[in-house]
Amino acid sequence: MSKNKANSLIYEQPDEAIAIASKLLTTEKKVDDMADLYMIISNAYIAKKNNDSSFFYNLKAKNLIAKTNLTSTKLKILNSIAVQYQQMELYEEALKILDEAQVTTDKLSDKIPLFFYNTAFINNTRGIIYRNQANSNLALQKLKMAVENFKKLPLDKKNAANLSIAYHNMASCYLDLSQLQQALTYFAEAKNYAQKYDDAILIAYNLKGEGEVFFLTNQHSEALKALYLAEKRAEPFSDLVLNSEIYNLLANTNLAINNIQQFQYYNQKYAQILKILENDELKSFNRYANAQDLDQKAIAEKIKKQFNLYNWLTIILTIFLVGFLIKKILNLRKNNYRRKRIIENLTIIEKVE
Secondary structure: OOHHHHHHOOOOOHHHHHHHHHHHHOOOOOHHHHHHHHHHHHHHHHHOOOHHHHHHHHHHHHOOHHHOOOHHHHHHHHHHHHHHHHHOOOHHHHHHHHHHHHHHHHOOOOOOHHHHHHHHHHHHHHHHHHHHOOOHHHHHHHHHHHHHHHOOOOOOHHHHHHHHHHHHHHHHHHHHOOOHHHHHHHHHHHHHHHHOOOOHHHHHHHHHHHHHHHHHOOOHHHHHHHHHHHHHHHHHHOOHHHHHHHHHHHHHHHHHOOOHHHHHHHHHHHHHHHHHHHHHHHHHHHHHHHHHHHHHHHHHHHHHHHHHHHHHHHHHHHHHHHHHHHHHHHHHHHHHHHHHHHHHHHHHHHHHO
């Protein structure tokens, strides 16, 4: 049982990844390894689309940023938090974190894998955000930069997944722009990368994308074929967002061909997941609000301590100045008195002479 094992199971068996990482955390003492384990748990919850639990562990990782000396660990934490904010639709917060990650990335040599990966990751995440902000053209620019940098890395399982995700996001942009043939082409490309290592969850996402294109072009038979296969592929993962999208499309497609029984079945499943997602989103925002409140309290407490320190310094300085002035005044009076006595003595001497 190892960290690498947990990391490899994040998307295929997120519950197992969480169990392994949680057990390792009970004995781990190294800051960077602790941060890695928190992020594994957080990412596994993201894979399950459980934003509240994911955010909880991201906050734990975030608290370790100041304690780590490794740039790679800092970037992992920043990237994880950025994705979290993006999924919570806190886009301005996500973009701020990505800016910070970009500054750190730009300090790296532009010829090493860590630079390529983070440049790609940051642009991919920006692309997702811009697409969600209805700016698909700008999103496509960022996603193409992501693909360009991912392709500079070896095509292992992780990078094949990253390329699949980037192409999937590009396909979604073309879908938003109503360029359906382009969308279908890129969903197929994304599926191709997912199939290189039989990545079932990514295959499911892209089958769902193809099903949506077929539905929009009234190819209902093809749509149902892709969507039923997507449902089967997605079943082991408990991905609430993906399942909700599949169920919604299956409901609408069955309605389009007057299969009312299947429409009602999938529409009910869609409604049930929506309720779960809404509750989870509310919990996430409450946790975010509490975290922000704690940050503000910490800032206020710091300001209060600084203010108290300044007050004491002011009092001490004032006492010192008053003491200095009193001493000065007394010295002046003493000197004046001496001068007066000298003058009086000189006057007496002059009179005697």
